[in-house]
Amino acid sequence: MTPSERDKTKERAAAAGLSNLTDAQLAEFAAGAKSMDALVRRLPKDLGGADEMALVFRLTPRASLGDRR
Amino acid sequence: MSAELGFLSIVAASELIRTKKLSPVELTKALLARIEALDPKFNAFIRVTPDIALAAARVAEAEITAGGWRGVMHGMPFGLKDIIDFAGLPTTCHSKILAQNVAKSDSVVTTKLKAAGGVPMGKLSTHEFAIGGPSLDLPWPPARNPWNRDCHPGGSSSGSGAALAAGLLPAALGTDTGGSIRNPASMCAVVGLKPTYGRVSRRGVFPLSNSLDHVGPMTRTVRDNALLLNLLAGFDAQDPGSADEPAIDFARDIGKGLKGVRIGLARHLYTDDQMAHPEQVAAIDVAVDVLARLGAEVREIRLPPFDDYMVCCRIILGAESFAIHRRWLAERPGDYGAYGRQRLLNGATITAADYIDALRQRHRLTHRTLEAMADLDVVLTASSLDPTCRIDDLEAVARTYPRQARQPFNVTGQPALAMPAGFTTDGLPLSLQLVGHPFDEAMIYRVAAAYEEATRWCDRRPPGVCEADV
Numbered sequence: 001m002t003p004s005e006r007d008k009t010k011e012r013a014a015a016a017g018l019s020n021l022t023d024a025q026l027a028e029f030a031a032g033a034k035s036m037d038a039l040v041r042r043l044p045k046d047l048g049g050a051d052e053m054a055l056v057f058r059l060t061p062r063a064s065l066g067d068r069r
Numbered sequence: 070m071s072a073e074l075g076f077l078s079i080v081a082a083s084e085l086i087r088t089k090k091l092s093p094v095e096l097t098k099a100l101l102a103r104i105e106a107l108d109p110k111f112n113a114f115i116r117v118t119p120d121i122a123l124a125a126a127r128v129a130e131a132e133i134t135a136g137g138w139r140g141v142m143h144g145m146p147f148g149l150k151d152i153i154d155f156a157g158l159p160t161t162c163h164s165k166i167l168a169q170n171v172a173k174s175d176s177v178v179t180t181k182l183k184a185a186g187g188v189p190m191g192k193l194s195t196h197e198f199a200i201g202g203p204s205l206d207l208p209w210p211p212a213r214n215p216w217n218r219d220c221h222p223g224g225s226s227s228g229s230g231a232a233l234a235a236g237l238l239p240a241a242l243g244t245d246t247g248g249s250i251r252n253p254a255s256m257c258a259v260v261g262l263k264p265t266y267g268r269v270s271r272r273g274v275f276p277l278s279n280s281l282d283h284v285g286p287m288t289r290t291v292r293d294n295a296l297l298l299n300l301l302a303g304f305d306a307q308d309p310g311s312a313d314e315p316a317i318d319f320a321r322d323i324g325k326g327l328k329g330v331r332i333g334l335a336r337h338l339y340t341d342d343q344m345a346h347p348e349q350v351a352a353i354d355v356a357v358d359v360l361a362r363l364g365a366e367v368r369e370i371r372l373p374p375f376d377d378y379m380v381c382c383r384i385i386l387g388a389e390s391f392a393i394h395r396r397w398l399a400e401r402p403g404d405y406g407a408y409g410r411q412r413l414l415n416g417a418t419i420t421a422a423d424y425i426d427a428l429r430q431r432h433r434l435t436h437r438t439l440e441a442m443a444d445l446d447v448v449l450t451a452s453s454l455d456p457t458c459r460i461d462d463l464e465a466v467a468r469t470y471p472r473q474a475r476q477p478f479n480v481t482g483q484p485a486l487a488m489p490a491g492f493t494t495d496g497l498p499l500s501l502q503l504v505g506h507p508f509d510e511a512m513i514y515r516v517a518a519a520y521e522e523a524t525r526w527c528d529r530r531p532p533g534v535c536e537a538d539v
Contacts, residue, residue: 016391016417017399025402025410032415036387040423042380044430051429 001027009033072535074099075236079293082239083141086133093133093144097126097188100146104190104237107534110218112210113232115151115161117191122146125188132186141296143186147240150226151192152199153284154273155179162275164197165208165404166397176273177308178242178284178301185300190238193228199249199277200225200390201409203460211460214256215531216497220457221466223256225249229287230257235534240297241287246277247382248452248475250285251487255453255500258489258526260294260517261287263475265508266482267312269298270305278389279310280428281382281479290527291488291518295320298510314508322515328364330516331445335372335504338474339451342375345472346455352491352499353451359523360449360516370448373437378477381434384419384427385480391416435481439506446512450474452487452502456495474502484510486517489526496532 001009006023009030013021021029074096077085085091101119108114129144149155152162154172156179161167175183182189194212196202203211203221212227214220215235222231226243230253233241243250245263254261262285269284276282286297298319305311334357339345361367391398394413402410442448454472458465478485483504490501501520505513521527 012418017395018402018414018417020399021402025414028407028411029414029417032411033418036384036415036418039380039383040419042376043384043423043426044433045426047426047429047433051432053429053432 001030005030071099071103072236075103076289076530077239078290079141079145079239079288079296080290083143083145086144087138089133093126093129093188094123096144097122097146097190100190100237107235107237111213111215111231111235112194113212113228113235113237114148114191115163115194115209115228116158118158118189122188122190129186129188139186142182142240142300144188145240146188146190146238147182147242148190148193148229148232148238149179150195150229150241150243152195152244152275153179153242155189155192158192160275161192161208162198163195163202163207163209164406164409166401168208172273174273177270177305179273181300193226193232193241195227196225197406197409198275198394198413199244199246200412201406203227203466204406204408205461206406213460214457215534216258217457219459220497221256221460223253223453223457226253226261226287230254230259230261233257233259233287233289234531236530239288239293243285243287244274244277245283245285245479246281247386247479248473250283250287251452251475251485251502252473254287254487256457256498258492258498258500258529259287259289260291260486260488260527261285262294262298262486262510262513263478263484264298264302264510265312265484267310268314268484268508268510269301270303270308270311272305272308276393278386280389281386283479291514291521292320292323294486295323295514312508317511319510319514322511323518325515326364327360327516327519330365330447332360332365332367332516333370333442333445333448334367335448335450335474336369337371338375338477339454343454343472345451348493349451349454349456349499353449353501356449356490356501356520359520363519363523365516367449370441370445372441372448372477373434375474375477377430378434378480381427381430382476382480384423385431387416388419388424388427389416391419431480438477438481438483442506447516448504450502450504452500456493456497456499478504483507484513486513488517488521491526492529
C-alpha cells in the first residue's frame with residue numbers, strides 16, 4: 001500500500017469502527033473491502049418497489065414470547 | 070470389536086440397545102477408547118467429556134434395563150460442533166476470543182438430545198466462528214480428513230465430519246450458513262442435511278449470519294440422518310427464524326422406491342457456471358443413471374446462475390457476521406486467526422442499502438428457484454466441485470473452497486443434503502447434493518436412501534481406522 005492508500009484505508013476502517021488495526025490487518029481490511037465492493041457492483045439495482053417485501057417486520061403474539069422478555 | 074462398534078449405525082446400535090444385546094456403557098467405553106487412540110491423528114474433538122458421557126450412559130442403561138427405552142437416541146453417543154451450547158462446558162467457537170466462554174445453559178438441540186437419553190461425548194472442532202478455516206494459527210489444531218490425514222475434512226463442521234468418518238461417533242450436529250454441514254459431509258463421505266430454514270431451532274448456537282444459519286444432523290447413513298432430524302425439528306417461539314410447521318416422521322417415505330419421482334438435474338451449477346473436477350462430474354452422471362434405473366424421471370433444468378446466489382449470499386453473510394463481530398474486531402483483532410479475521414472484516418464496508426438490496430435479491434432468487442422446480446420433487450446437483458486437498462496447501466484450499474454448489478440453498482432456505490457418490494482414483498470422497506421443496510425433507514430422504522441402498526458407498530471405511538489399526 002502507498003502512504004495515501006494506507007491513509008484512505010485507515011479512514012475507511014475507522015468509519016467502520018475499526019481504529020485498532022495493525023498495518024497487516026489494515027491490508028486484510030483493504031483486500032476484503034476491494035472484494036466486497038466488486039460483489040456489491042454485481043448486485044442488481046433494478047428491483048421495483050414490490051420487492052421491498054424483503055423487509056417485512058413480523059410480530060409474534062405476546063403468549064409466544066416465553067421468557068424472552 | 071472396537072471398529073465394529075465404532076461403525077454401527079444409529080439404527081443398528083439402537084436396536085441392539087433396545088433389545089439389551091448392547092449396553093450403552095459398553096458402546097460409550099468402546100467409542101471413548103477409539104477417540105483416545107485415533108483422535109490425536111484427526112483432531113475431531115476440541116474437548117472429550119468422558120465423565121459426562123459415562124454418567125449419561127449409566128443412566129440410560131439403568132432406564133432401559135428397567136423397561137424405559139425412550140427411542141433411537143436413548144444411550145446413543147453424539148457430539149456437538151463447538152458453537153453449540155452445552156451447560157457447564159466451554160463453547161469456544163474454536164477461537165481464542167471465546168476460549169473461556171462457559172455456557173450457562175443448553176441450546177435447544179442439546180436439551181432435545183439430552184431428553185432423548187443421548188450420550189454427550191464432547192465438543193467438536195470447527196472453523197473459527199464457523200467461518201475461519203482451515204486455520205493453523207488457532208488455540209486448537211484443525212480437524213484432519215480420515216480418508217487422508219494430510220487433507221482437510223471440509224468445514225466448518227469439520228470435527229463432525231471427521232469424527233463420523235473415523236468411526237468415533239454415530240451422530241453429530243453441525244451448522245450450515247454457506248454450506249458448512251454439506252462441505253464436510255462431502256469431503257468425509259458421510260451424510261449431512263441442512264434442513265429447511267426455520268426447521269431446527271438455533272437458540273443457544275453461536276450465530277454467524279442469522280438469516281442464513283441452520284443447525285442440522287450429520288450421520289453415516291441416510292436413515293440415521295432422518296431419525297436424528299425427527300428429534301431436532303420443531304418450532305421454537307424464541308428463535309425468530311423458527312417455522313411453526315408440524316413435526317412429521319422424516320423417515321416415513323424411505324423404502325417407497327423412486328417410481329414416478331421427478332428429479333431435476335441442475336447440471337449447469339457444476340459444468341457451465343463453474344466446471345467441476347472430471348471425476349466429480351462423472352460420479353453425478355453415474356448417479357443419474359442409478360436414479361433413473363430405480364424408476365425416477367430425471368431431466369435437466371436451469372436455475373439462476375450460481376454467481377447470482379453467491380453474490381447475494383456473501384453480502385448478506387458479510388453484513389450480518391460483521392455486525393456480530395464488530396466489537397471484538399475493534400477491540401481484539403489480534404485474537405482472531407488470520408483467516409477468520411479476514412473473512413469477518415469482509416463485511417465492514419457493506420452499506421445498509423447494499424445489504425437491503427441483497428435481501429431483496431434473495432426474495433427474487435428464491436422465487437425463481439422454486440418456480441424452476443415447481444413440477445419436480447427434488448433437484449440433484451453437485452455439492453463440492455473438487456475432492457479435498459492438502460490442508461497445508463493454502464493456495465489449493467483458497468482455490469477449491471469457494472468452488473461449490475451449496476450456497477444457493479442457504480439463500481433460498483430450502484432443505485439440502487450432501488452424501489457420498491463414490492471415490493476418486495486416489496481414494497478421496499466424491500459427493501452429490503439433493504435439494505427439496507421447503508419443509509419436504511422427507512422426499513430428500515426418500516431419494517437419498519434409495520440411492521444409498523443401490524450404491525452402498527456408506528459401507529466403505531477410511532484406511533487405518535479399523536480394528537487392526539486401533
